[in-house]
Each structure stands twice: as structure tokens, then as C-alpha cells.
Amino acid sequence: MKIRRMTLAVLALLTLLFVVDVRYFGGDQSSTGQPSIHFNIGPNFSDAAFEKKQTFIQSQDEFTTLAIKGQQGVIHLRSTDDDEIRVISTIGADSQDVLDRLDVRESISESELGYELTGGKSEGQSLQEAEVSFVVEVPAGMEVSVEQHFGQVKIKSFVGFLNLEASFSDVDVWGLEGTATIQNRFGVVDLRQIAGPITLHDSFSTSTIGLAAIDGGYDFDIEVTNGSLKHNAGFKVDIGENRVGARGQWGEGVHPVVIRSNFSTVTVNLDK
Amino acid sequence: MKRFLRLLRKDLQASLLPMGFLSGITLILMFFTRFKISTGGWPIEAAFASIVMPLVFLPLWLLWQSFQTLRTEWREDTVYTLLVLPVPGWQVMLAKLLAIWIEYTVLLGVTAIGTLLFFAPLVQEAMEILPSVVWALRNGLLLYLIGLALLASVVIFVQLAFVISKMVGRVQGLVAIWTLILSGWLVEKLGVLLEPLFRWMPKLPLHKLFRLDELRQGIVAEWNLAPEMGTWLGILAILVLTSYLFEHYVEVNG
Amino acid sequence: MTTTNQVLVVRNLRKKYPKVEALKGIDLTMPQGEIWGLLGPNGSGKSTLLKCIVGLVNPDGGDIEIFGHSRSRHTKAQIAFVPEVENLYRWMTIRQAIDFTSTFYDDWEEERVPGLLAFMGLDPSKKVSSLSKGMRARLKLILALARKAPLLLLDEPFSGIDPASRDRIVEGIVRQFKSEEQTMIISTHAVGDTEQLFDAVVFLDEGTINLQGYAEDLRHQYGKSINDLFKEVFA
Numbered sequence: 001m002k003i004r005r006m007t008l009a010v011l012a013l014l015t016l017l018f019v020v021d022v023r024y025f026g027g028d029q030s031s032t033g034q035p036s037i038h039f040n041i042g043p044n045f046s047d048a049a050f051e052k053k054q055t056f057i058q059s060q061d062e063f064t065t066l067a068i069k070g071q072q073g074v075i076h077l078r079s080t081d082d083d084e085i086r087v088i089s090t091i092g093a094d095s096q097d098v099l100d101r102l103d104v105r106e107s108i109s110e111s112e113l114g115y116e117l118t119g120g121k122s123e124g125q126s127l128q129e130a131e132v133s134f135v136v137e138v139p140a141g142m143e144v145s146v147e148q149h150f151g152q153v154k155i156k157s158f159v160g161f162l163n164l165e166a167s168f169s170d171v172d173v174w175g176l177e178g179t180a181t182i183q184n185r186f187g188v189v190d191l192r193q194i195a196g197p198i199t200l201h202d203s204f205s206t207s208t209i210g211l212a213a214i215d216g217g218y219d220f221d222i223e224v225t226n227g228s229l230k231h232n233a234g235f236k237v238d239i240g241e242n243r244v245g246a247r248g249q250w251g252e253g254v255h256p257v258v259i260r261s262n263f264s265t266v267t268v269n270l271d272k
Numbered sequence: 273m274k275r276f277l278r279l280l281r282k283d284l285q286a287s288l289l290p291m292g293f294l295s296g297i298t299l300i301l302m303f304f305t306r307f308k309i310s311t312g313g314w315p316i317e318a319a320f321a322s323i324v325m326p327l328v329f330l331p332l333w334l335l336w337q338s339f340q341t342l343r344t345e346w347r348e349d350t351v352y353t354l355l356v357l358p359v360p361g362w363q364v365m366l367a368k369l370l371a372i373w374i375e376y377t378v379l380l381g382v383t384a385i386g387t388l389l390f391f392a393p394l395v396q397e398a399m400e401i402l403p404s405v406v407w408a409l410r411n412g413l414l415l416y417l418i419g420l421a422l423l424a425s426v427v428i429f430v431q432l433a434f435v436i437s438k439m440v441g442r443v444q445g446l447v448a449i450w451t452l453i454l455s456g457w458l459v460e461k462l463g464v465l466l467e468p469l470f471r472w473m474p475k476l477p478l479h480k481l482f483r484l485d486e487l488r489q490g491i492v493a494e495w496n497l498a499p500e501m502g503t504w505l506g507i508l509a510i511l512v513l514t515s516y517l518f519e520h521y522v523e524v525n526g
Numbered sequence: 527m528t529t530t531n532q533v534l535v536v537r538n539l540r541k542k543y544p545k546v547e548a549l550k551g552i553d554l555t556m557p558q559g560e561i562w563g564l565l566g567p568n569g570s571g572k573s574t575l576l577k578c579i580v581g582l583v584n585p586d587g588g589d590i591e592i593f594g595h596s597r598s599r600h601t602k603a604q605i606a607f608v609p610e611v612e613n614l615y616r617w618m619t620i621r622q623a624i625d626f627t628s629t630f631y632d633d634w635e636e637e638r639v640p641g642l643l644a645f646m647g648l649d650p651s652k653k654v655s656s657l658s659k660g661m662r663a664r665l666k667l668i669l670a671l672a673r674k675a676p677l678l679l680l681d682e683p684f685s686g687i688d689p690a691s692r693d694r695i696v697e698g699i700v701r702q703f704k705s706e707e708q709t710m711i712i713s714t715h716a717v718g719d720t721e722q723l724f725d726a727v728v729f730l731d732e733g734t735i736n737l738q739g740y741a742e743d744l745r746h747q748y749g750k751s752i753n754d755l756f757k758e759v760f761a
Contacts, residue, residue, distance in 0.1 A: 002586050003521050004544075007439045011447070014454045021461070167401065185401060203397050204316070226309055226393060227316045242310040263316045263394055278629040286617060352613035355582050357630045358603035441544060519599070523583045 050099045056087040056106055058113060060139045067145040069116035073133030074152045079140040079159040086137040087115050093130040102130050141178075197255045203262040213271045217251015222259040224266050231268035276363045283341060283371035291375055294333065295382040298326045302386040319391050326383045330376065331423060338372050338427040339448075342434045351524055361519030365511065369427050373420055380416065403483070411482050425507045429455050432514045438522050459506030466502030473497045531558045532594075533677055533709040534579065539588035541574050541733075548574040550733040551588070558676075559705040563724035563741075563752070564713035567760050571733040572713035573610060576679045579711075580607045592677065603631065606675035608666045610682040614654045620665055621650040624672070633674040638702075642668045645698060660691030667695055671702040678703075678710040684720060696720055717753040727752055729759055 060083045068075060073092065089104040107114040117132040131151070138144055140159035148166045155162070155173040162176065167185040175193045182189065184202040191198075192210040200207060211218060220233055224244045229237060235248030250270060259266060305322035308314040345351040354364060388395060402408050432455055437448035476495040478484070536554040541547075548571045556562060564572045577583040579590055581597050592601040614623055620643070628634040643650055646664040654662065663683060670678055680699075684692045700723070703710060714720060727744065729737040736759055737744070741752055748755055 003439055003584055004441055007436060011436070011440075011451065011454070014458065015450070018454055018457050021457070185397075204394075226319070228309075228312050228314075239312055244312050263319065263397065265315045265317075275630055278626060282615065282626060286615070289617075348616065349609075349611040349613050350615050352582065352607075352609040352611055353615070353627075356580050356602055356605070356607050358599045359630060360599065521584060524577065 050093050050096050052091045052099050052102070054089045054091075054104050056085075056089070056104075056115065058085045059083060060085055060142065063111055063113045063142075065112040065143045065145065066136070066138055067112060067114035067116075068134055068136060068147070069114070070132055070134055070146070070148045070151055070153075071117065072131035072150045074154060075133065075146055075148055076135045077144060077146065077153070077155045078137055078157050079142075080137050081140060083139050084137075085113060085139065085142075086135075088135040089115065090133045091117065091130055092133070098130055104132060197257070199256075199258045201260045202264050202266075205261075205264045207259075207261065207264060208267045208269065209257075209259070210269045211257065211271065214255070215251075216254030217249060218270070219249050219253035219256045220246055220268075221256065222246040222261075222266070222268070224259070224261040224264065227261055227264045227266065229261075229266050229268075231270070232272075233268060233270050275357075275359050276367060279359070279363060279367035280370055283368050284374060286341070286344070287337065287371065287375055290337070291378060294379060298379070298382050299386050299389075301325070302390045306390040319394055323383065323387050323391065326379070326386075330379050330383070331419075331426075334372050334376055334423060335426055335430060337375065338368070338430045339434060341368050341371070342431065346438065346525060349524075355522070355524065360515065361517070362512070362515035364518060365431055365515045368431070369424060372423065372427050376420070376423055377416075380419075407483060414482060425504075428507055428511045428514065432510050432517075435514050435517050435522055439517065455510060459503050459510065462506035463499045463501070463503030466505065467499045470498040470501040473501065532556065533558050533592070534711075535589070535591040536575075536579070537589040539575070539578060539590065540586050541571075541578060541583060542586050548733050549578070549585070552730075552733075552735060554728065554735075554738075556709060556711070558709050559707075560725040561699075561703065561710045561712065561723055563717070563720075563727040564711055564730060565715070565717055565727055565752075565756055566713075566730035566736075567715050569732075570715075570730045572715070572730055573681050574733075575730070576607070576681050576711065576713055580605050580679055582607075582609075603633075604676050606670035606673045606678045608670045608678075608680045608683055610685055612662060614662060614665065616655040617653070619651055619653050620648055620657075623654060623665065623669065624650070627669045628672070631673050631675070635672055635674055638672050639668070642672055642698070642702070645701070646694060659686055660688050663687050663691060664695060664698075667698055671698060674704070674707065676708060678708060680710065680712045682713055682715070684714060684716060692720075696723065699723065717756045721752045724752065729756070731760065 063085065066085060066087075068077075068087070073090070091099060091102050091104065093099040093102065102117060102119040104115055105118040107116075115134065117130065133151075136144070138160065143161040143163070144158075145163040146153060146165070148164075148169045148171075150168045152169060153164065153166060153171045153173075155171075155176065157175045158173070159177045161178055162173075162180045162182075164171065164180070164182045164184075166183070166187055166189075169184075169187045171182070171184060171187060171189045171191075173180070173191045173194065176191070177195045179196050180191075180194065180198045180200075182191075182198070182200045182202070184200070184205050184207065186204045187202075189200070189202060189205060189207040189209075191208065193212050194210060195212040195214045198209065198211075200209065218233075220231075220235070222229060222231070222245060226242055227244070229244045229246060231237070231246060233246070233248060233250050235246060238245040238247070250272075257268070259268075302322050305314065305318050309316060309318055345354055357364075399405060399408065429452055433448040433451040436451045437444040440447045474497075476497055478495050532555055534554065534556040536552055539549050539552040541549040546569075552571075552575060564575065566572050574583060578585050579592070579597075581602055590597055593604060595601055615626070618626065624639060628636060646661075646668055648657075648661060648665060648668070654665070657665065667680075667683060670680070683695055683699075687695065699710075699712075712720070712723065721741070724741050726740045727738070728735055737755075739747075744755060745751060750758070
């Protein structure tokens with residue numbers, strides 16, 4: 001009984017202190033300004049404290065290809081009717097010191113024009129501590145290569161040839177006339193109003209491909225391993241061990257639709 | 273040492289059945305998920321779920337197990353054997369903690385084996401994304417060690433809560449829960465109070481430890497150890513206190 | 527302070543549970559080499575007294591000295607305790623239970639184990655969970671008797687045991703007890719034919735000692751057997 005009473009007394013005392021702490025100090029560690037577990041995970045680029053904008057304008061002239069490399073930001077791409085290539089880049093960082101060392105570099109190699117973030121590593125500063133976003137306008141019919149990691153790609157009303165490589169990113173395409181080749185990992189791909197041949201390689205992703213009804217029709221060659229496939233093209237899905245396949249034509253079968261997917265959910269919607 | 277190992281062996285043998293059951297369930301779940309994905313019945317996300325589910329469930333089960341391993345001693349009256357043994361209390365408590373660590377390791381191993389066995393292509397793809405196999409193994413080991421430390425801290429709280437509840441005698445469940453809350457609050461306060469003493473300690477650069485720069489994710493993570501030190505000292509003190517109470521003051525059911 | 531031949535000294539021992547006062551000031555002095563019977567009905571405090579001595583419950587007052595020392599890890603090593611409850615790990619085999627217990631005691635005499643197992647009629651490969659109550663009681667006794675513990679405490683070793691097991695246990699105790707080295711307390715509420723075991727008896731009732739003395743003296747003084755005296759005292 002003695003031990004029991006002593007234990008209860010200690011518990012009661014601690015309870016009193018606990019109540020006082022919660023009642024008068026809010027129960028947190030604000031008295032020292034230091035949390036018990038202190039993590040600095042940064043920078044938070046969505047509202048980066050420091051930004052730097054650069055604008056590049058080039059006449060299309062001899063350029064046939066534009067290459068954009070982004071990271072952790074948003075890449076907006078659309079086609080225009082004029083002959084100018086306009087690229088507006090925005091670098092975001094959590095300190096002016098980091099920002100001062102970074103730039104978007106323009107590179108020209110024969111017929112290819114390229115833009116990417118540079119500067120961090122050479123100064124001992126990690127590029128991973130910054131983000132870069134692009135707003136890109138290109139003349140219709142041009143070939144554009146986009147590489148994006150840990151960010152977003154938004155493409156609207158694009159006419160031309162698109163090569164897209166993305167990982168851990170959201171890709172939204174609304175209206176594409178031409179040819180698209182897309183590689184995607186660990187992301188979400190939402191393609192709508194696609195008119196033309198398309199090749200999609202994806203893994204660990206959720207991909208939706210909306211195909212516009214165009215003259216010449218489509219030739220489908222779809223292979224999904226360890227994943228699922230839904231489509232409304234009207235032909236049968238061939239189910240094998242660990243794989244789902246679909247082959248067939250719609251219309252005259254002129255434009256190839258090649259999908260190779262691994263550990264992904266693929267949906268093909270055809271506007272009939 | 274011989275006596276400690278015998279206590280450890282006893283605790284491990286006592287949990288063989290639930291361990292076997294859990295390992296079996298984990299592997300069956302993974303096999304079934306693989307089968308359903310292969311036949312198109314389930315989306316690919318199910319693969320992640322079947323890997324993550326055991327990992328989430330595992331710590332919860334181990335916490336329950338850390339409570340249960342003591343509760344069973346009283347429920348089945350084997351505490352009469354345990355309390356008359358001429359061994360220090362810390363050996364009994366540490367043996368139970370170590371047994372939980374070993375169970376955690378085994379079940380993690382089973383989950384890893386199941387993942388490799390049933391989702392090898394997924395692992396292969398993941399390895400292509402990750403910088404290297406060495407990077408993955410190194411970080412896996414670090415996460416495992418952090419897991420061990422966190423598990424130990426919670427198990428130590430549970431052991432104290434149980435021992436205190438046995439000393440009070442009545443409304444033991446409520447006393448155990450309340451002790452758990454109070455002891456958690458107490459060590460947290462201790463961390464805050466002792467924090468100035470440890471301000472000299474440098475921040476631990478987690479992004480360097482885990483080599484996150486190789487991920488190209490731009491994560492900078494630092495762990496301020498100063499407030500942690502007092503907390504960990506408090507947890508160590510709780511282990512000592514629980515062992516002392518177990519050896520000297522805890523009683524069999526009246 | 528105890529003299530050299532005093533194994534156990536209990537002074538004014540008190541223990542209170544939330545609803546009952548189990549021990550109300552017990553005094554005992556026990557010399558070496560004797561078997562004492564701790565007799566009393568259920569709830570008289572016999573088990574609590576033994577649990578206090580071995581360290582399973584904590585007294586609220588009074589002193590306990592075992593070979594001149596207060597209760598500690600050291601005194602635990604000198605006591606072989608057989609509780610009334612089923613304290614064995616049920617998933618163990620008999621062999622595992624023996625191996626487990628033997629690890630913790632320096633006074634364990636492994637060479638005695640085969641003989642004890644044979645005498646008690648137990649198969650070491652059998653699981654504890656598969657044993658009858660009588661067999662489990664015999665196993666508990668083996669775990670105590672295989673030690674050369676200076677002090678043996680047996681709490682109701684005959685409770686709920688079939689007559690065959692009881693006879694075997696009694697015989698086992700008589701055979702293995704070494705009066706020159708060991709001292710034993712047996713608590714029981716059924717004296718019956720175990721009476722011949724006791725050198726001295728203590729009658730305990732509601733936490734107090736009613737009667738205490740050497741068995742032979744009491745028989746002579748009251749002109750009755752201990753069993754009859756027990757019935758009379760607790761009628």
C-alpha cells in the first residue's frame with residue numbers, strides 16, 4: 001500500500017505539472033523557441049523568397065529544334081503563328097546568395113537552341129537548392145524537346161514535334177497537332193485532344209491519352225506489363241501473364257499509337 | 273551474459289508463433305496482390321500498398337507486442353518465475369527490448385524479401401530512378417537504424433507505463449495510458465530544459481548523411497540535435513527507472 | 527541480527543491489499559535444517575507471507591532477514607520457491623523449462639535431474655501445456671529440488687493434486703531434503719497425511735499467528751495429531 005500510495009502521489013504531482021504546462025504554457029516548447037525535433041527541409045520553391053527573370057527572344061531562322069531543361073518548376077509551352085522563339089525563365093531560390101550564382105544559359109548548337117539552369121555546381125552551390133520555370137512560345141511546326149523533373153509541364157495548343165522526358169512530374173497537354181514522343185516515370189500524364197502519332201513509354205504512372213478523331217485514323221500497339229489498361233477503341237484486350245496488350249486499327253490506321261507501359265494505369269479515350 | 277541471452281531466447285521463442293503468422297500473412301498478401309495486378313484486377317498502386325501496409329502495421333504491432341510481452345507474464349502467472357530470478361531488472365527489460373528489435377528486423381527482412389520476390393521489376397525500375405544500389409542500401413540501413421532508435425524509445429515508454437500500472441493495482445489500463453502520456457510529456461520537457469546545455473552540438477546535415485543531393489530533389493534537411501539530447505537522456509533514465517522498479521517494487525497480482 | 531543457524535527472521539511483518547489486510551504483524555524465527563508447515567485456511571495469509579519472503583510482494587512494514595540479509599537479488603539466489611499458481615512457460619518442453627531455470631542458479635545440480643525426472647515419471651520431451659495439473663506440480667518441484675538451495679519455500683504444493691501425485695511429491699521431498707544444508711517451509715490448508723513432514727508448524731489465521739511450535743511438542747501438549755488440532759483451531 002505504501003508503494004502504491006507513493007506511486008499515485010508521484011503520478012498526481014506530474015499530472016498537476018502537466019495541467020499547469022498545458023493551461024499556462026500551451027504545452028508546447030515555445031519557451032525556448034526550439035522545437036524538440038527540428039528539421040529544416042527547404043527550400044520551399046512554390047513561394048521562393050528570391051526570384052530572377054530572364055527573357056530570350058530568337059528568330060526561328062535556321063533553328064529546327066528547341067531544348068528546354070527544367071527542374072522543380074513549371075514549364076508552359078505553346079505554339080504561335082509568328083517566327084519568333086520566346087523563352088521567359090524564372091529562377092527561384094531561398095536566398096539571394098544562391099540566386100546570384102545561378103543563371104539560365106542559352107546554348108546554340110547547329111540547328112538546336114537550348115536553355116537550362118547553370119551556375120550552382122561550379123561555385124560549389126548545389127543546383128538542387130533552386131527551381132526554374134519557363135514560359136515558352138515557339139513557331140508552329142518546330143521540334144521541341146522538354147526535360148522536366150519534380151515539377152509540372154503544361155502544354156497548350158502545340159503544333160509540331162514534341163519530345164518530352166519527365167519524372168516525378170505532372171504533365172498536362174491540351175491540344176497537340178503533330179508527333180509526340182513521351183517518356184514518363186513516377187508521374188501523372190494527362191493528354192487531351194491529341195491529333196497525330198504518339199509514342200508513350202511510362203512506368204509507375206497514371207496516364208490518360210485522349211485522341212482526337214482525325215483523318216487517317218490510328219494504328220494501336222499497346223503493351224502494359226504489371227498494370228492495367230482501359231480503352232474505348234473497340235478492339236479486344238489481350239490478357240497474358242503479368243501483361244495486357246491491345247493491337248488494332250481505327251479508321252485507316254495511318255497514325256501509330258505506341259504505348260509501352262510498366263507498373264502503370266493507362267486509359268485511352270478515342271473521340272469517335 | 274549467459275543469463276541475459278537465456279532471457280532473450282525465451283522472449284524470442286515466446287513470439288515465434290505470432291512472428292511466423294505475420295511473416296506468412298505478409299508474403300501471402302504480396303503474392304495475392306501480385307496475382308491480382310498480373311490479371312488486371314487491381315491497379316498498380318496496389319503493389320505499393322502491399323509493400324507499405326506491412327511497414328505501417330509493423331511498428332503498431334511491435335508496440336502492442338512490447339505491451340503484450342509483459343502483460344502475458346502476469347496473465348499466465350509466469351511473472352512468478354521471472355520475479356524470483358536473481359537477475360537485475362535491466363536484463364529482463366533489455367531482453368524484451370532486444371527481442372522486439374530482432375522481431376522488427378526479421379519482419380522488415382520478410383517484407384524486403386517479399387518485395388524482391390513478387391515485385392522485382394518494380395525494384396528494378398526504382399533502382400533506375402535512385403542514384404545507385406549502394407545509395408539505396410546505405411539509406412535503407414540508416415532508416416533502419418533510425419527506426420530501431422524510435423522503436424526503442426516507444427517500447428521504453430510502454431514498459432514504464434506497464435510497470436507503473438502494476439504498482440498501482442487498480443484501474444491499470446487507465447493508469448498505463450496516463451503514464452504513457454505523462455512520461456512522453458516529461459521527456460519532451462526535459463529536452464527543452466536541457467537544450468541550452470547542448471547548443472554547442474552542430475546540426476546534423478541529414479541531406480549529407482543520406483546523400484540527398486544525388487537524388488536531384490533539392491532537399492536540404494538538418495536535424496537540430498540540441499533539444500533531442502535531453503529527450504534521449506530522459507528516455508535512458510526511464511529505462512533505468514523501469515528496471516529498478518521492476519526489480520524492487522513491482523508485485524505479482526494480489 | 528540473526529545468529530548463524532537462523533535461516534529466516536521475520537519481524538512485525540505487515541501487508542495490506544486494497545480490500546484486505548493480509549498480514550497483521552507476523553513474527554517468525556526459523557532455524558536451519560528444519561521443515562516447517564505453514565498451516566491455515568484459504569485467505570489466511572500463507573501465500574502472502576511466502577511471497578513477501580521471496581520478493582514477489584512488498585511488505586508495508588516490518589523486517590525480513592534471510593541468512594542475516596535483507597531481501598535482495600542475493601537472497602533470491604538462495605531461495606527455491608514453488609508457487610501455488612502455474613508459473614511455467616506453457617510453450618516450453620520439460621527439458622527447456624529445466625534448461626531455462628538451471629541457467630540462473632549456481633546451486634543447480636544437473637546430475638540430480640535424470641533421477642528426479644525418472645522418480646516423478648516425467649518425459650522431458652513433453653510440452654508443459656500437455657501435462658496434467660499433477661504432472662506440472664511434479665515438474666515445479668523438480669525445478670526446486672534440483673537445486674541445493676539453502677531455503678525452500680513450497681506454496682500449497684498439494685493443492686488440487688491427485689492422491690498418486692501427492693504421495694510422489696511427499697516422497698520426493700523426503701528423499702531430496704538435506705537437513706544439514708537446507709531449510710523448508712511448506713504452506714498448506716490440507717494437513718492430512720503430510721503432517722509427518724513437519725518438524726514445526728505455524729497456524730496462520732487472517733494474517734496473524736494463532737499457534738506456533740514444534741509438532742512433537744504440540745501433539746504432546748494437546749494430546750492430538752496436528753491434523754486434529756488444525757481442524758479444531760479452524761473449525
